Amino acid sequence: MEAFYAILIGILFAGGIYGILRRSMVRVIVGIILLSQSINLLVFFSGGANRGKPAIMDGETAPSFSTMADPLPQALVLTAIVIGFGLIAFVIVLFQRVFSRLQTDDTQELFKTDS
Amino acid sequence: MIPILLTSLPLVLAVVVYFNGPLRAALTGKIAAACLLLLLGILAYVSSSPSLQHLLSSSIEWVPSLGVELLFSVNGFSRLMLFLIFGVGTVIFFYASDYLKSHPQQHRFLTVLLIFLTGMTGIVVSDNLIQLFIFWEVTSVTSYLLIGFKHEDAKSRWNALQALLVTGSGGVVLLLGFILLGSIAGSFDFQQIVQSKESILAHPYAVPAAICILIGALTKSGQFPFHFWLPNAMSAPTPVSAFLHSATMVKAGVFIVAKFTPIFTTQPYWDWPLVALGSITMLYASVMGLMQSDLKKILAYTTLAVLGLLMMLLGVGTELAVKSAIVFLLGHALYKSVLFLSAGSIDHAVHTREVGKLGGLFRWMPLTAITACLAALSKSGFPPFFGFLSKEYVYKAGLAEEAIAPFIIAMAVLTNMLLMALALKVGVHPYFSKKNSVPAAGKAHDPSPWMTFGPLMLASLGLAIGMFPAWISEHVTNPAVSTILMSEVSISMKLWHGLNLPLLLSVLTLAGGLSVYAMRHNRIFDKTRESTITDPFEKIYRSGHDGLIALTIWITGFIQSGSLKRYFIWMISFFVFLVMTKLILIGAPPKSSYETPLTLLDVSISIMMIAGMFGALITKSRLIMLLALSLVGFGIAWIFAVYSAPDLAITQILVETLIVVLFVLCIRKMSMIRSLTRVSTRVRDIALATLAGAIMTVLVLKSQWIQFAPSISEELMEWSYPLAKGKNVVNVILVDFRALDTFGEIIVLGIAALGVGILVTSNRSKSKEKSSNTP
Structure with missing residues (x-):
C-alpha cells in the first residue's frame, strides 16, 4: 500500500515538473500546484499510513502510536498547505497581470527587466 | 616571544607606514628599515646568549577546541633565514625609501613590502604546517601585488597574474601535501611529524605527500618546468626583485625542501626529482641567461640557476652537500641582491637596463661600480670572496658523491662558468666597458647615500666572510646544517685547502668563465632583440591560460543561458543527481514492516x-x-x-x-x-520529469523506512492534554507548541494577500485610466 502511494506521489511530482517546464503560463501554474500537492503527500506519508487513527484523544487512554497517527507530519503538512495556497494565489494573480500588461503568455518572452 | 615579535612588528610598521601617507613615505620607510635593523640586533643578541634561549620558541592557542596551536620557534636554519630576511630587508628598505621617492603610491609599496616581510618571517618560524601554509600564501599574494605595482601597464598585470597562478596553484598542492602528512602523523606540529618519521615513511600516502610538497616548493622556487614566471616577475620595481625574487621568497621553496629533508631524505621519490629538476634548471637557466640583454632578466635567470643548484645539492642530501647548499644560499643572498640593487641604480640614473647600450659608467657612478664589482667578483668565485668558498664546497660535495660525481661536477662546472660570465656582464661590463651609447650618461651620478651604503655593506660582507670564514661557519652555517640533518655537524670552513681537485676545478671555472665573457660581443650573445625570446614554457602557460578562460566562458554560457527554463532544468537535474547518488549509497529500501491493505477505493x-x-x-x-x-x-x-x-x-x-x-x-x-514547445523538447521534458518522479517514488519509500525521530512526536502527544488542555494533538501543535510558527505563517499569508490585493487593484485603476483616455 505504501508502495502504491509512493508511485502516486512520484507520478504527481513528474506531472508537476513537466508542467513547470512548459512555456504557456497557465501550464506553469498547474505545474506549481501539482508539485506542492505531491510534496505535501510526501511529508504526510513519511509518518506512515494509518487508517482510522486520528491524532485526537478520547481523554481516557494514554496517547500512543498504537491508537494514534503521528501528529507531527500532519502539523507540518497543514502549514505547508496554507503557505502553498498563499503562493498559488499570488502566482495566479501575478500571471494574469503579466498577461494583461504584456499580452503574452510565453515565459520565454519574459526576459526583459522592464517592459 | 622573539619569533612572534619578529612576525608581528613588520605588520605594525605596515600600518604606520600606510597611514602616514605618500608624502612622508621616504621618512617612514627609513624608520621601518631602522626597526628591522633593531630586530636583527635583538635576534642576534638573544640567539647568542644561552640564558635567553627559552625566548626563541613560543606557542599561542588558536582554536583550542580543535587542538590547533600557533607554534613559533627559531632553530639554527630558520635563524640563518631570519638573518637574511632582516639583514637584506634593512638594506632594501633604506634603498626603496629613496628609490621610489615622490612616487604617489610609495606608501602602498612599502606597506605591501612590510606585509611580505611578515609572511616570509612567518614561513621560517612556523612549526605548525597549516600556519606555515597561511604565511606561504601571504608571500604569494604580496608578490602578486608587488609585481603588478605598475598596474597601469598591461604586461605588468599579466606577469603578476602569472606569478600568482603558478605559485598559488603550487601552494594549493603544498597544502594538500601538508594535509596528507598531517593526517598520517595525526598532528600538524612539525616536531611531532619528525618524530613519527618511521610510521610516515611506511604509510602508502607518504609518496603522494612528498610529491605534493615537492611541487609546492618547486613552483615557489621557479624550478623547471615552472621557471618561466620568475624572469617575468622582473617587471616589479627593482627593490622587489632584489628582495622577493632573489634573496627571500624564491628561497622559501628551498627552505621547505630543507625543512622536510630530515623526513624524506634518502627516499628515491624525494632525491631524484630534486637532483634531476635542479640540474636541468641550472643549465637551462644559465643558457637562457646568456641570451638576455636586460640586466634584471639576466639576474633573474642566474637566480634560477642558483636555486636549481641548491635544489640539486639538497637532493644529494649528504652532510657535505647540505653544508655547501647552505653556504651557497648565504653567499647568493649577499651578492645577488647587491647586483639587483646596482642594476636598479643604473636604471634610476640612465633609464635603461639594456646591457648593449651601457658602458663606462664608472666615471659617473664610482660607488655603485665598486659595489657591483665586489658582488660580481664574489659571484664569479674569485678568491678570497665568499663566492669562491661556496663554489669550492659545491665541488667538494660533488666529488664526494662517487656514484654521480662526474654528472654533478660537469653540471656544476658548466653552470658556474656561465654564471661567472653573466656576473661579469652585469657587474663589470656596464661600468668599465669602453662602448657607451647611453644618451643620458653625462648626467648620471651615484644615488643618495641611503641607496649606496647598504649594498656596499652587503658586498663587503661577502669579502669579509670569505676572508674569515671560521666565525660564520661556527655560528651561522653549522647550526643551520645541524638543524636540517638533525645531527651535530662540525665542518670548519677554510679559505685555503691546499692544492686539490676542487681548487683545480675552480681554476677551470674561472678560465672558462672569462673566455665566455670575452665572447660577449659575439653575435649569439649580443643581440638586443634576443631579450624578447619567449620561453617555450611561457607559450604552454599562455595557451593553458587562454584555454581556461575559453572553457569558463563556454561553461557559463551553457549553464547560465538566461533562460528561466534552462535554469530550472539544471536545478532538477542536479536534484535528481544528488538524491540518486545518496539513494544508491544508502542501498535498496527494506520491506515496509507495516503493510496496510489496499482497498478498491484507494x-x-x-x-x-x-x-x-x-x-x-x-x-x-x-x-x-x-x-x-x-x-x-x-x-x-x-x-x-x-x-x-x-x-x-x-x-x-x-x-x-x-x-x-x-x-x-x-x-x-x-x-x-x-x-x-516542439515535440522533441516535450519528449526531453517528459524524460526528465519521469526520472524525477521515479526518484521521488524511491524517496517516499525510503522516508517511511527512516521515520521522523519518534521521541518528539510521542512527547508532543503526552504533553498535549496536560500542558495545553487540547485533545486534538495536531491542533495543539499548531496553535500552542509551535504557535510562533503559525503566527509566521499568518504573516506570510497576509503578505501574499497584500500582494494579490495590490495586483488586482492596480489592474483596475489601469483599465480605468484606459477608459478615461479613450472617450
Missing part, C-alpha cells in the same frame, strides 16, 4: 487523480483544466480524510475551493492555453 481514487493530472496538463480548455485540477485536489483531501488526518482534509477542501474560486475570477482575463 485504487479508484488514485486513478481518478492521475487522470485529472493528465487532463490538466493536456487540455487546451481552461475550464476543463480547472475541473481536472480539482479532481487531484479533492482526491488528496480524500486521502487525508481516510488516513487519520481530518484537519488536513478540511484544510485541503477549503484551499482547493478557494483556488477554484480565484481561478474562475481571473480566468476571464487569462490567456488561452497554447502548445508552444
Whole structure:
C-alpha cells in the first residue's frame, strides 16, 4: 500500500515538473500546484499510513502510536498547505497581470527587466 | 616571544607606514628599515646568549577546541633565514625609501613590502604546517601585488597574474601535501611529524605527500618546468626583485625542501626529482641567461640557476652537500641582491637596463661600480670572496658523491662558468666597458647615500666572510646544517685547502668563465632583440591560460543561458543527481514492516487523480483544466480524510475551493492555453520529469523506512492534554507548541494577500485610466 502511494506521489511530482517546464503560463501554474500537492503527500506519508487513527484523544487512554497517527507530519503538512495556497494565489494573480500588461503568455518572452 | 615579535612588528610598521601617507613615505620607510635593523640586533643578541634561549620558541592557542596551536620557534636554519630576511630587508628598505621617492603610491609599496616581510618571517618560524601554509600564501599574494605595482601597464598585470597562478596553484598542492602528512602523523606540529618519521615513511600516502610538497616548493622556487614566471616577475620595481625574487621568497621553496629533508631524505621519490629538476634548471637557466640583454632578466635567470643548484645539492642530501647548499644560499643572498640593487641604480640614473647600450659608467657612478664589482667578483668565485668558498664546497660535495660525481661536477662546472660570465656582464661590463651609447650618461651620478651604503655593506660582507670564514661557519652555517640533518655537524670552513681537485676545478671555472665573457660581443650573445625570446614554457602557460578562460566562458554560457527554463532544468537535474547518488549509497529500501491493505477505493481514487493530472496538463480548455485540477485536489483531501488526518482534509477542501474560486475570477482575463514547445523538447521534458518522479517514488519509500525521530512526536502527544488542555494533538501543535510558527505563517499569508490585493487593484485603476483616455 505504501508502495502504491509512493508511485502516486512520484507520478504527481513528474506531472508537476513537466508542467513547470512548459512555456504557456497557465501550464506553469498547474505545474506549481501539482508539485506542492505531491510534496505535501510526501511529508504526510513519511509518518506512515494509518487508517482510522486520528491524532485526537478520547481523554481516557494514554496517547500512543498504537491508537494514534503521528501528529507531527500532519502539523507540518497543514502549514505547508496554507503557505502553498498563499503562493498559488499570488502566482495566479501575478500571471494574469503579466498577461494583461504584456499580452503574452510565453515565459520565454519574459526576459526583459522592464517592459 | 622573539619569533612572534619578529612576525608581528613588520605588520605594525605596515600600518604606520600606510597611514602616514605618500608624502612622508621616504621618512617612514627609513624608520621601518631602522626597526628591522633593531630586530636583527635583538635576534642576534638573544640567539647568542644561552640564558635567553627559552625566548626563541613560543606557542599561542588558536582554536583550542580543535587542538590547533600557533607554534613559533627559531632553530639554527630558520635563524640563518631570519638573518637574511632582516639583514637584506634593512638594506632594501633604506634603498626603496629613496628609490621610489615622490612616487604617489610609495606608501602602498612599502606597506605591501612590510606585509611580505611578515609572511616570509612567518614561513621560517612556523612549526605548525597549516600556519606555515597561511604565511606561504601571504608571500604569494604580496608578490602578486608587488609585481603588478605598475598596474597601469598591461604586461605588468599579466606577469603578476602569472606569478600568482603558478605559485598559488603550487601552494594549493603544498597544502594538500601538508594535509596528507598531517593526517598520517595525526598532528600538524612539525616536531611531532619528525618524530613519527618511521610510521610516515611506511604509510602508502607518504609518496603522494612528498610529491605534493615537492611541487609546492618547486613552483615557489621557479624550478623547471615552472621557471618561466620568475624572469617575468622582473617587471616589479627593482627593490622587489632584489628582495622577493632573489634573496627571500624564491628561497622559501628551498627552505621547505630543507625543512622536510630530515623526513624524506634518502627516499628515491624525494632525491631524484630534486637532483634531476635542479640540474636541468641550472643549465637551462644559465643558457637562457646568456641570451638576455636586460640586466634584471639576466639576474633573474642566474637566480634560477642558483636555486636549481641548491635544489640539486639538497637532493644529494649528504652532510657535505647540505653544508655547501647552505653556504651557497648565504653567499647568493649577499651578492645577488647587491647586483639587483646596482642594476636598479643604473636604471634610476640612465633609464635603461639594456646591457648593449651601457658602458663606462664608472666615471659617473664610482660607488655603485665598486659595489657591483665586489658582488660580481664574489659571484664569479674569485678568491678570497665568499663566492669562491661556496663554489669550492659545491665541488667538494660533488666529488664526494662517487656514484654521480662526474654528472654533478660537469653540471656544476658548466653552470658556474656561465654564471661567472653573466656576473661579469652585469657587474663589470656596464661600468668599465669602453662602448657607451647611453644618451643620458653625462648626467648620471651615484644615488643618495641611503641607496649606496647598504649594498656596499652587503658586498663587503661577502669579502669579509670569505676572508674569515671560521666565525660564520661556527655560528651561522653549522647550526643551520645541524638543524636540517638533525645531527651535530662540525665542518670548519677554510679559505685555503691546499692544492686539490676542487681548487683545480675552480681554476677551470674561472678560465672558462672569462673566455665566455670575452665572447660577449659575439653575435649569439649580443643581440638586443634576443631579450624578447619567449620561453617555450611561457607559450604552454599562455595557451593553458587562454584555454581556461575559453572553457569558463563556454561553461557559463551553457549553464547560465538566461533562460528561466534552462535554469530550472539544471536545478532538477542536479536534484535528481544528488538524491540518486545518496539513494544508491544508502542501498535498496527494506520491506515496509507495516503493510496496510489496499482497498478498491484507494485504487479508484488514485486513478481518478492521475487522470485529472493528465487532463490538466493536456487540455487546451481552461475550464476543463480547472475541473481536472480539482479532481487531484479533492482526491488528496480524500486521502487525508481516510488516513487519520481530518484537519488536513478540511484544510485541503477549503484551499482547493478557494483556488477554484480565484481561478474562475481571473480566468476571464487569462490567456488561452497554447502548445508552444516542439515535440522533441516535450519528449526531453517528459524524460526528465519521469526520472524525477521515479526518484521521488524511491524517496517516499525510503522516508517511511527512516521515520521522523519518534521521541518528539510521542512527547508532543503526552504533553498535549496536560500542558495545553487540547485533545486534538495536531491542533495543539499548531496553535500552542509551535504557535510562533503559525503566527509566521499568518504573516506570510497576509503578505501574499497584500500582494494579490495590490495586483488586482492596480489592474483596475489601469483599465480605468484606459477608459478615461479613450472617450
